[in-house]
Amino acid sequence: MGSVSHSIFRFFRGSAAPATATVELPLHVARRSSGLKEFTRALAGQEGLRILDLGATSAINITRLTQFGHKVYTEDVLSASGDPGLIIATENGKPMYDVPRFLAENLQLERELLDAVLCWDIPDYMPEPFVKPMVERFHSIMKPGGILLAFFHTRDAGPDAPCYRYHVTGEDTLDLQRGPRFRLQRVFNNRHIENLFRDFASLKFFLARDNVREVLVVR
Amino acid sequence: MDTPKPLDNFRADVAHIGKSVLVKGELSGSEDLYLDGEVEGSIELRDHSLIVGPHGRVRANIHAKDVVVHGKVDGNIRGTERVELKKSAVLVGDISTQRIIVEEGAFFKGAVDVQKETTTKAESKREMAMAASASFSSPSSSSGSASSTATPQSSLLEKKY
Secondary structure (H helix, E strand, C coil): CCCCCCCCCCCCCCCCCCCCCCCCCCCEEEEECHHHHHHHHHHCCCCCCEEEEECCCCHHHHHHHHHCCCEEEEECHHHHHCCHHHEEECCCCCEEECHHHHHHHCCCCCCCCEEEEEEECHHHHCCHHHHHHHHHHHHHHEEEEEEEEEEEECHHHCCCCCCEEEEECCCCEEEEEECCCCCCCCCCCHHHHHHHCCCCCEEEEEECCCCEEEEEEEC | CCCCCHHHHCCCCEEEECCCCEEEEEEECCCEEEECCEEEEEEECCCCEEEECCCCEEEEEEEEEEEEECCEEECCEEEEEEEEECCCCEEECCEEEEEEEECCCCEEEEEEEECCCCHHHHHHHHHHHHHHHHCCCCCHHHHHHHHCCCCHHHHHHCCCC
């Protein structure tokens, strides 16, 4: 439980609990996304797909995706990962995360159900022990050929990179809404990302201007 | 706090279940229902509306024409016409409906399946339209049903392909 290898992660910093720093940031930021453009292109012309949107409930995403006849699944796994009940004590009294419980309470979907996953930058803010098991769960609940869009901050983003909720406003445009103050936990480099998704068929990287690396992963 | 007051929604033809009431079992009816209490089991209103008030706690599958949620629901919602999650809503379960409205701040864990208009409904509309054109009646005879799909939310139902 929670003893996932640390080897692929670097720059692990402190708790995932909401940070207390008060930096004035805009509530909404508009942003173009090459990864989203590719994601949209891959789904174009199809109907009735099953798409998982991770993060707080986004009315915009639900409306947009259902407009195209897709079935939308939504789960706020980041908030769920902050449940204090998931921290348990080991025999020697050291606290650790209860990964089996996290997986029992979240992402409980049928095998090979999903055609697409909007993962956003959830792994960057999630406690480390949950990240790899969550990605493995993605692999089991996604169909072969299914696609996943994820964002990863680069080191230049800095430790106080704000946590945003991503709303899809166009084929390649996003509205970033400042969300709960989760703290960036680590920075993944390309090799770490490739390791994280090593069971998947392919990865395509897009480097954005705002210190975010976009990745389109094919199951 | 901007929570709706039960009395604001009071209408003589709407049944009320107050916040101190606990119902266990199958709840069914043929009138609209305002539910601010607790229900465990199932709720079947079919052609009528259900409002789950801010104090409402439902652990049941719901089947109604329109479902508006202010409180907490743990179960699947089938709203044949519309499901609306208000900002205070907490829903863990799946939604199946023709129109979905989600306010900012609502918590939802589950799947949304927006259904096409049911075949029977589409057929009845087609029959109405044919009857209207055959009898040379005024266009208003068929505009009643058309107007229900002309609301802003109805765009959610329109197929893009």
